[in-house]
Amino acid sequence: MVTIGWNLSTVHGWGIFGLNLALCWADDAALQLRVAAPWLEEYTRVDALRRARLGPVFERSRELIDTLAKHPNSVIRMPGTLLTPMGNGLSPLGDGRRLRPDRSVGVLFLEDTQIPAPALETAAQMDCIVAGSTWNEQLLRARGLTNVCTILQGVDPSLFHPGPRTGWWGDRFLIFSGGKLEYRKGQDLVLRAFRVFAQRHREAVLVTAWHSPFADHARSLAASGEVAPVTFAADGRVDVRAWATASGIAAEQIIDLGTVPNQEMPRILREMDLAVFPNRAEGGTNLVAMEAMACGVPTILSANTGHLDLMADPQRCWRLERQRVVAPVAGFAVSTEGWGESDLDELIAAMESAWADRDAARARGLSGAQWMKTLSWTAQSQQLKERVNA
Numbered sequence: 001m002v003t004i005g006w007n008l009s010t011v012h013g014w015g016i017f018g019l020n021l022a023l024c025w026a027d028d029a030a031l032q033l034r035v036a037a038p039w040l041e042e043y044t045r046v047d048a049l050r051r052a053r054l055g056p057v058f059e060r061s062r063e064l065i066d067t068l069a070k071h072p073n074s075v076i077r078m079p080g081t082l083l084t085p086m087g088n089g090l091s092p093l094g095d096g097r098r099l100r101p102d103r104s105v106g107v108l109f110l111e112d113t114q115i116p117a118p119a120l121e122t123a124a125q126m127d128c129i130v131a132g133s134t135w136n137e138q139l140l141r142a143r144g145l146t147n148v149c150t151i152l153q154g155v156d157p158s159l160f161h162p163g164p165r166t167g168w169w170g171d172r173f174l175i176f177s178g179g180k181l182e183y184r185k186g187q188d189l190v191l192r193a194f195r196v197f198a199q200r201h202r203e204a205v206l207v208t209a210w211h212s213p214f215a216d217h218a219r220s221l222a223a224s225g226e227v228a229p230v231t232f233a234a235d236g237r238v239d240v241r242a243w244a245t246a247s248g249i250a251a252e253q254i255i256d257l258g259t260v261p262n263q264e265m266p267r268i269l270r271e272m273d274l275a276v277f278p279n280r281a282e283g284g285t286n287l288v289a290m291e292a293m294a295c296g297v298p299t300i301l302s303a304n305t306g307h308l309d310l311m312a313d314p315q316r317c318w319r320l321e322r323q324r325v326v327a328p329v330a331g332f333a334v335s336t337e338g339w340g341e342s343d344l345d346e347l348i349a350a351m352e353s354a355w356a357d358r359d360a361a362r363a364r365g366l367s368g369a370q371w372m373k374t375l376s377w378t379a380q381s382q383q384l385k386e387r388v389n390a
């Protein structure tokens with residue numbers, strides 16, 4: 001018995017990770033998969049065939065989910081292996097804190113580099129910790145942990161692959177930026193770079209997929225002081241269009257996609273001329289960037305933290321090599337050791353390069369897509385299965 005200890009979803013990274021593990025392992029008799037969290041319709045939109053494949057997983061999960069609901073303050077002992085989601089400080093997330101399995105495999109995407117000593121001692125007792133990036137594994141080993149390995153996330157090549165465009169956008173130059181709105185993700189840098197680029201190229205359009213269930217994290221973007229304060233709508237969601245225009249972007253040069261289910265993203269990504277990710281830190285490899293690359297979108301990546309696992313070959317993407325130290329953000333208790341601040345001029349120059357030579361940019365995008373085939377969810381979940389069964 002193997003239990004995924006977090007919610008499946010199609011709107012945030014952890015959920016997409018869990019969903020794809022569940023799809024790959026659903027009929028694997030060697031694992032007998034279940035999940036420890038209920039299916040949330042508002043956050044999980046999949047086609048009928050995928051939903052049918054997950055049916056047996058949720059049938060096996062029902063008893064555990066009911067037990068957790070009936071005993072909200074109890075520690076629940078369970079047979080088999082728990083995939084324990086771990087956040088900053090090596091703390092277990094969600095109901096994983098209440099489960100006591102026979103065997104515990106931690107799954108980790110760490111951005112805060114400050115780890116309390118008691119948490120390190122607890123983590124050392126786990127059977128294994130799976131880090132989402134080489135950077136994360138190096139962080140943990142530098143702090144004395146040895147029970148750790150790296151397994152990267154994957155992409156679904158049946159969805160995310162190069163393909164034809166609609167042609168609806170004519171000669172508009174579409175630049176994609178995606179990821180949860182927060183200082184770590186660097187959307188303030190995207191706005192600053194696009195503001196310069198768009199003044200030179202009136203056909204440029206910034207297409208954003210920045211919404212998440214954690215809208216309040218966007219307040220950390222005020223730390224840069226180079227763009228307007230983030231604007232919030234009456235319902236508490238970020239008003240991306242208002243924020244962009246207040247930061248100097250023309251209204252006709254911004255498209256806010258809202259919240260897009262993961263399986264709808266490929267058709268959007270295949271329309272893009274360029275994807276931009278000047279992120280300051282990634283505990284994993286940045287799933288949104290991986291999906292853009294898998295669709296053949298020419299992609300710019302900051303050369304820091306988890307992104308480094310995607311850029312061994314310089315022909316796969318543009319690398320933002322000039323990285324400065326990042327200071328901690330006031331009001332957000334996160335240590336930023338190892339983070340990187342991308343150089344704005346280098347970012348703009350990469351954008352100009354993609355605009356000036358479209359054929360070379362497309363070739364770079366297709367090179368990235370070819371390599372991304374090696375990181376399918378099927379292949380990555382097999383690696384994790386081998387670790388779980390070790």
